Amino acid sequence: MVQGSVFTKIINRELPATIVYxxxxxxxxxxxxxxxPVHLLIVPKKEIYTINDATEEDMKVLGKMILVAKKLAKERGVxxxxxxxxxxxxxxxGQSVFHIHMHLLGGKKLGPMVVQEE
Incomplete structure (x- = not known):
């Protein structure tokens, strides 16, 4: 595993985090x-910098991220x-950490993903 992102440091227990899964x-x-109110990050342990860097080999882990999100959303009541x-x-x-990650957001009515132009 490449030693680079802050998420890799969390995976390797070099930085603290509240791990839920x-x-x-x-x-x-x-x-x-x-x-x-509900905000979790779902991160593959393999360090993939952006979605643009994902390969066919990553297909299984990318799909698994969605299934983990579904499980966590149910557990958190959203x-x-x-x-x-x-x-x-x-x-x-808005990517600030270059190790792909999925945000799970819920627990309130969420606004538009981008500002709507008239």
Missing amino acids: EDDDIISFVPLRLQA SETGYRLSINTNEDA
Whole structure:
């Protein structure tokens, strides 16, 4: 595993985090800056910088991220009321850590994903 991102440091237990799920491929934890009452990051343990860097070999882990999100949304009580899954790719989309990760957001009515222009 490449030693680079802050998420890799969390995976390797070099930085603390509130981990809510972990298996051989995926880790999920509470981010430092919550954007909703339910906000979790779902991260593959393999360090993939952006979605643009994903390969066909990554297909299984990318799909598994969605299934882990579904499980965590149900556990957190937002599967019926609604939740958002978001993966930001590069700076203009708001990616700040270059190790792909999925945001699970819920627990309140979420606004539009981008500012709506008239």
